[in-house]
Amino acid sequence: MSDRQIEVIPVTNKRERADFVDLSYRIHADDPHWVPPLRMEAMELVTPGKNPFFDHAEVQHFLAKEGGRTVGRISAHIDHLAIAQPPEQGMGPGVGNWGLFEAEDATIAARLIATAEEWLRDKGMHRVLAPLSMSVWEEPGQLVAGHDHSPTVMMGHQPARYRDWFEALGYTKAKSLYTYELDITQEFPPLIQRIVASGEKNAKIRIRNVDKSKFDEEARLILDILNDAWSDNWGFVPFTDAEIAYAGKKFKPIVREDLIMVAEYEGEPVAFMMTLPDLNEVLKPMKGKLFPFNWIKLLTWLRNPQVRTMRVPLMGVRKRLQSSRLASQLAFMMIEYIRRNAIEKYGSTRGEIGWILDDNQGMVAIAEAIDSRINREYVVYQKEL
Incomplete structure (x- = not known):
């Protein structure tokens, strides 16, 4: 192995950025459960000026080359909003990240990760949380359980072998992130039904749909609640105004x-x-x-999306209410109303909630109360530099 000529180079131009994006399609070509992202979106993710993550982060992408072929890739990055967070919440000063990792074998992986670590160390970082691809709000963690089925929208899917490579290089678990699945054709347990019915009798409570005609206003409202609700969570990084606008534009076609x-x-x-x-x-x-x-197929689907699975990527209750009974009651009411709509209007039979932090007792309790079960686990690793 020592005589292998593996060169790791920084991505500096559009052609190298295209090589960076293209590699994942080749690496995962034989995985029946990997979902190829739209190439235009994959390019946008790693392009300064297109992805607002670059507005508050230093980012360097790297390619591994061997014999003229691209055989690996990695992104090293420092999110200045993340390092401004309290250290007890996982991020904080001196914490850098790497992500968007792909490699053909363990030797290439070691070279790439060493390069990312060196880049972070040279920038004054003393600890790594990885993989984050690239923001914690995008695809955090390495999949360690649930390789036997495809991920839902906005969730990652990495080969099981990557876990072994990371751990062999001294990375240990910082946090597990779970997704929970449930059969939404089944009514929730009687206790939950009683909680929902009680809420419906409370004149102080109103559960409403969002109003798409006021899309920007509703998006700002939701992100305001989110930034408040999640502010004490491990790994939290606030959304910027630019990211709110970017997320709104990205999600608008599939928002119902x-x-x-x-x-x-x-x-x-x-x-x-x-x-x-x-x-x-x-x-x-x-x-x-x-x-x-394919654009015709996508447009047709977007007009009337009939899908097996609905994913709940985000929910939040304002922080001052989180320890109250009202918080769980509101959650159960929203879940139940969405469950009914998903079945009646979209033909759905399955729901997925997550990701949820392994120590988020409130959300874990809600997931368990509606008879959902863990179907995927992602691990965010840590290492001292």
Whole structure:
């Protein structure tokens, strides 16, 4: 192995950025459960000026080359919003990240990760949390359980062998992130039904759909609740105004008013639940390409998305209410209303909630109360530099 000529180079131009993106399609070509992202979106993710993550982060992408071939890739990055967070919440000063990792074998992996570590060390970082691809809000963690089925929209899917490579290089678990699945055709347990019915009798509570005609206003409201609700969570990084606008533009085509709920108490919006039809179900056979004819299929699907799975990527209750009974009642009411709509209007049979931090007792309790079970586990690793 010592005589292998593996060169790791920084990505500096558009052609190298294209090589960076293209590698993942080749690495995962034989994995029946990997969902190829649309290539145009994959390019946008790693392009300064397109992805607002670059506005508050230093980023360097690297390619591994051997015999003229691209055989690996990695992104090293420092999120200045993340290092400004309290250290007890996982991020904080001196914590850098790497992600968007792909490699053909363990030797290439070691070279790439060593390069990312050196880059971070040279920038004054003393600890790594990885993989984050690239923001904690995008695809955090390495998949360690659940390789036997495809991920839902906005969730990652990495080969099991990557875990062994990371751990062999001294990386240990910082946190597990779970997704929970449930059969939404089944009514929730009687206790949950009683909690929902009680809430419906409370004149102070109103559960409403979002209003897509006020999309920007509703997006700002939801992100305001989110930034408040999640502010004490491990790994939290606040959304910027640019990221709110970017996320809104990205999600607008798949947003359905009756799948995103806002809970009001005494007239004040205090909680929300976002549910998205699983776009991956229609994207998977497209193999990352919209042209020549896949764009027609996608537009047709977007007009009336009939999907097996609905994903709940985000929900939140304002921090001051989180330890109250009202918080769980509002959550159960929103889940139940969305469950009914998903079945009746979109033909859905399955739900997925997550990701949820392994020590988020409130959300774990809600997931367990509605008879959902863990179907995927992702691990965010840590290492001292």
